[in-house]
Amino acid sequence: MTPASGTPSLSDSVIVLNLLLLLLAPLAIAGVALVNVGLGRSRSAAQALLGNMVIVATALIGFALVGSTLAGNIDGPGHILHLAGKPWNWLGEGPLLLKGIGNASVEAQLEILFEFLAVAMASIIPWGSGADRLRLSAGCAIAAVLSALVFPVLAHWVWAGGWLAQLGINFGAGAGFLDPAGAGTVHLLGGLSALAVVWIAGSRRGKFPKEGFATAMPGHNAVYILFGCLIALVGWLGFNLAGASLWLRAPLAALPVTALNTLLTAAGALAATYTVTRVRFGKPDASLCANGWLAGLVASSASAAVVSPVPALLIGIAAGIVTPLLVEALELAVTIDDPSGAITVHAAGALVGLIAAGLFAPQPGQFIAQLVGIATILGLFLPLVYLLFKVLDRFIPFRVDQDGERIGMDLHELGGGAYPEFVIHRDDSYR
Amino acid sequence: MKFAGLIVMPAGFFLSIAALVLFPGAAPRTAFILCALAVEVVGLIVAVRGHMENRESDAGDSR
Numbered sequence: 001m002t003p004a005s006g007t008p009s010l011s012d013s014v015i016v017l018n019l020l021l022l023l024l025a026p027l028a029i030a031g032v033a034l035v036n037v038g039l040g041r042s043r044s045a046a047q048a049l050l051g052n053m054v055i056v057a058t059a060l061i062g063f064a065l066v067g068s069t070l071a072g073n074i075d076g077p078g079h080i081l082h083l084a085g086k087p088w089n090w091l092g093e094g095p096l097l098l099k100g101i102g103n104a105s106v107e108a109q110l111e112i113l114f115e116f117l118a119v120a121m122a123s124i125i126p127w128g129s130g131a132d133r134l135r136l137s138a139g140c141a142i143a144a145v146l147s148a149l150v151f152p153v154l155a156h157w158v159w160a161g162g163w164l165a166q167l168g169i170n171f172g173a174g175a176g177f178l179d180p181a182g183a184g185t186v187h188l189l190g191g192l193s194a195l196a197v198v199w200i201a202g203s204r205r206g207k208f209p210k211e212g213f214a215t216a217m218p219g220h221n222a223v224y225i226l227f228g229c230l231i232a233l234v235g236w237l238g239f240n241l242a243g244a245s246l247w248l249r250a251p252l253a254a255l256p257v258t259a260l261n262t263l264l265t266a267a268g269a270l271a272a273t274y275t276v277t278r279v280r281f282g283k284p285d286a287s288l289c290a291n292g293w294l295a296g297l298v299a300s301s302a303s304a305a306v307v308s309p310v311p312a313l314l315i316g317i318a319a320g321i322v323t324p325l326l327v328e329a330l331e332l333a334v335t336i337d338d339p340s341g342a343i344t345v346h347a348a349g350a351l352v353g354l355i356a357a358g359l360f361a362p363q364p365g366q367f368i369a370q371l372v373g374i375a376t377i378l379g380l381f382l383p384l385v386y387l388l389f390k391v392l393d394r395f396i397p398f399r400v401d402q403d404g405e406r407i408g409m410d411l412h413e414l415g416g417g418a419y420p421e422f423v424i425h426r427d428d429s430y431r
Numbered sequence: 432m433k434f435a436g437l438i439v440m441p442a443g444f445f446l447s448i449a450a451l452v453l454f455p456g457a458a459p460r461t462a463f464i465l466c467a468l469a470v471e472v473v474g475l476i477v478a479v480r481g482h483m484e485n486r487e488s489d490a491g492d493s494r
Contacts (some may be wrong), residue, residue, distance in 0.1 A: 084452040171451050199433065199482055334479055365457060371464045372447050379444030379471040383437040 007074050008249055010107055018110050021242040025117045028235025029056060029124060034228030035290060036128035039219035039340045043408025044132045045418035051136055052124050055143040059123035062147035063116055069094045070152035071115055072160045073108045086170045088163045092156040111246055115155055118186045119147045125190030126197040128340030132204050133405050136413055138398040145388050146193060154381065158185045159247050164376060167369045174366030177373035178357050181243035183302030183350040188377050191347025194338065196386040201398040203337030205405055214331055225290045236297045237262055244305035261304035261312035268316025269296025276324045291327060291341040292320040298346055299353030303360065311360040319352045436478030443471030
């Protein structure tokens, strides 16, 4: 994506702008956290939101202690393997424990800050899929593994001068794997991790009875879900603009179009999901519309900085059509219980954005670079995270016991509910 | 069965790397990488089928 050395420095005004944009980015995390909470059950709401917070904290600490060393930075050293006459920069060699970060260039500091925010976002994605049955300690363990071992390797490959970033230089594949705001590095990885978590933790009890259809377990608060989407938009603008500036060195003049593309992709996705759900169910579905909106934002992470407005709108429409259909298919046909829809929103939305970036980006050979990036994340990182999580589950069981699931995660893990004045009714799904 | 599918998936990744090294031309390289992705999708489908077979237990891999 960017050359490993000689990256142009940023002007003072662009540095200030990037800092301000990165200060907005946590709103994307807050938005996704709210959506996760709203799509879960009321008896697990406090545990879900606290889980998001402790997972973010764990991810930040894990990345600071180990991950940042493995991720490295664009102009920093890396471990290079020479194969087939080409250099393959496969692992970063950053300073241990962020030593000397204060003396690094401002660009390097901003890049590290971006990676910190990105790893926090990636780590909360599986938590939403494990809602109502994943233990807090398991969420933290998952975040620790992702932030210390898995995400840093991929971040180095994609952002910090790794071999995926240099596909253009070494193999003439466009400008290398284009993923300026983390569609692949954050969302595809997070979505696939969510799939691994669901496979290991299993579905909520009563979700798929032995006879009949899947039990409907709707989210408990549509206001959280929809307000979370609006908050996420602000954060996503920060991520997309900062990503374009930091990783692509996009000029200041290109940033307004990137912002416009982000808005258009989200709008197209919402309009498409609204239409699809209205046609299928007779009325628009609020939670699926929220999923569609987020899927559009995820798709924009790959494409907003590299396409023009009309393709951005089309990308959003594609993401918005795929989302409700895939959510339904995963639940009804494949029996995957994903309360937050994270697998669809983050993994499928990212795939739409990454492929579209390859199709619409002006550089020749870009489509090949995007396909190689997707093949890498899907083919290497899904088996890797599944294996790591499977081992982790032996030591820190992911799933709460049956009694904990029955009384709710709030009472079981925190000793008190999010809504103490509410009367909790017996759940008919426990048959 | 799930593990069988997941073991197949890295083969697709290595095929995509092989395509980069072996084919300098855009068309054969793209075709080979698409085949590599198809291998990964087949692995994913096998893994998903493995998940569906475990559905009877209604509670995950190990429980």
